[in-house]
Amino acid sequence: MPTEFLETLDHVISEVVDPQASVVDETGAFPTATIDALRQQGLLGLISAPEVGGMGRSWGDAARVVERLARSCGSSAMVVCMHYCGAAVIERFGGTDARKAVGAGELLTTLAFSEAGSRSHFWAPLSTAKSDGDQVVLDANKSWVTSASHATAYVWSSQPSVGSEGTATLWLVPRDAAGLAIAGPYRGLGLRGNDSAPVRATGVRIPAAARLGDDGQGFDVMMGTVLPIFQLCNAAGSLGLMESITTASVAHCSGGRFEHLNSSLADLPTIRAYLARMRIETDKVRTLWEDTIAAVEGGREDTMLRVLQVKAAAAESALQVASLGMRVCGGAAYRKEVGVERRFRDAQAASVMAPTTDVLYDFIGKAICGQELF
Numbered sequence: 341m342p343t344e345f346l347e348t349l350d351h352v353i354s355e356v357v358d359p360q361a362s363v364v365d366e367t368g369a370f371p372t373a374t375i376d377a378l379r380q381q382g383l384l385g386l387i388s389a390p391e392v393g394g395m396g397r398s399w400g401d402a403a404r405v406v407e408r409l410a411r412s413c414g415s416s417a418m419v420v421c422m423h424y425c426g427a428a429v430i431e432r433f434g435g436t437d438a439r440k441a442v443g444a445g446e447l448l449t450t451l452a453f454s455e456a457g458s459r460s461h462f463w464a465p466l467s468t469a470k471s472d473g474d475q476v477v478l479d480a481n482k483s484w485v486t487s488a489s490h491a492t493a494y495v496w497s498s499q500p501s502v503g504s505e506g507t508a509t510l511w512l513v514p515r516d517a518a519g520l521a522i523a524g525p526y527r528g529l530g531l532r533g534n535d536s537a538p539v540r541a542t543g544v545r546i547p548a549a550a551r552l553g554d555d556g557q558g559f560d561v562m563m564g565t566v567l568p569i570f571q572l573c574n575a576a577g578s579l580g581l582m583e584s585i586t587t588a589s590v591a592h593c594s595g596g597r598f599e600h601l602n603s604s605l606a607d608l609p610t611i612r613a614y615l616a617r618m619r620i621e622t623d624k625v626r627t628l629w630e631d632t633i634a635a636v637e638g639g640r641e642d643t644m645l646r647v648l649q650v651k652a653a654a655a656e657s658a659l660q661v662a663s664l665g666m667r668v669c670g671g672a673a674y675r676k677e678v679g680v681e682r683r684f685r686d687a688q689a690a691s692v693m694a695p696t697t698d699v700l701y702d703f704i705g706k707a708i709c710g711q712e713l714f
């Protein structure tokens with residue numbers, strides 16, 4: 341399939357994302373210019389069907405966009421990662437108006453799954469949804485919502501309505517709904533522009549028709565739709581960070597001179613060996629990531645195993661590569677001049693984002709031992 345969208349994206353990255361990336365990190369500002377530029381180029385509607393105004397591209401293509409953004413700006417990549425996850429749910433289960441809004445790039449979305457009570461066990465919402473005629477009343481204590489103050493609407497999890505079976509139901513909740521309170525600015529180690537904040541819902545009324553999928557079937561949507569695209573896109577974020585750290589480290593070590601020895605950092609065998617390990621980790625993850633995209637798109641038998649593996653592998657390799665980048669670039673990395681320090685901080689998020697690496701190890705262990713995951 342033609343890949344002009346990647347050329348368009350590369351143009352947006354060089355013109356808009358690159359110049360803003362360190363400002364976004366330093367100020368903690370939401371990457372509004374990036375999101376506006378992606379919207380103008382139709383890239384927010386990337387995975388929406390052409391009949392609702394989207395580009396009709398695959399989830400693998402969504403991950404490719406996130407990977408390229410992450411090489412430049414981890415915050416932008418995270419915002420777009422969460423948008424594509426919500427967009428996939430809306431495209432499959434939303435009404436025509438919502439699908440059109442996403443397709444046109446008018447609706448920036450995200451996932452509001454994690455809760456204070458069930459923590460990283462995102463599949464087990466404790467928040468409630470009570471039916472009241474043709475409305476539903478939501479109460480919740482959501483602990484992390486990326487783009488909390490900037491999304492148009494959240495893809496929201498709750499327990500099923502009273503009397504329904506199942507463990508979860510999903511809704512499309514407008515960000516400006518009365519009764520929603522977004523906690524103050526995000527203050528995190530990295531991804532400082534991703535605007536991830538707690539959101540509390542107190543008696544929030546939405547139309548019952550805003551439900552995404554059947555009542556009580558939210559768990560199936562989470563596993564069948566959200567998990568694959570989230571794992572691909574989150575791994576893409578880690579991979580993009582690794583790619584840029586490795587590239588920046590090679591450039592710094594090749595250019596950094598010991599003038600008294602007339603040699604470079606890269607002339608040291610120790611430094612070259614670290615750079616080699618960084619390149620191996622990055623290429624290993626890229627190979628697994630491409631294979632996972634192929635598994636998802638081809639409906640392969642090992643798809644679930646690959647989906648579980650790819651985020652854990654990418655997140656853990658990103659931690660290693662980021663640490664090695666800090667080591668080989670030395671004091672220059674400790675300051676901000678080679679851009680490795682920002683990516684080092686950004687790379688810390690993936691392993692604690694749900695499903696966390698340790699939860700994934702447990703799931704993968706169960707899967708390969710023939711045990712049920714839940």
Ligand SMILES: Cc1cc2nc3c(=O)[nH]c(=O)nc-3n(C[C@H](O)[C@H](O)[C@H](O)COP(=O)(O)OP(=O)(O)OC[C@H]3O[C@@H](n4cnc5c(N)ncnc54)[C@H](O)[C@@H]3O)c2cc1C
Nearest residue numbers: 451452453454459460484485486536689692693694696698
């Ligand atoms: C930058 C960022 C953006 C985010 N954006 C969103 C978003 O848009 N939407 C959203 O819904 N959530 C979002 N999250 C939340 C995220 O997905 C997790 O829910 C959150 O990071 C979990 O934090 P916690 O401290 O509550 O985890 P805890 O559950 O307290 O976990 C603490 C530790 O316990 C471990 N642990 C927990 N259960 C098990 C187990 N069964 N086996 C082994 N170890 C276990 C974990 O691996 C972790 O190491 C975001 C998080 C971050 C960091």
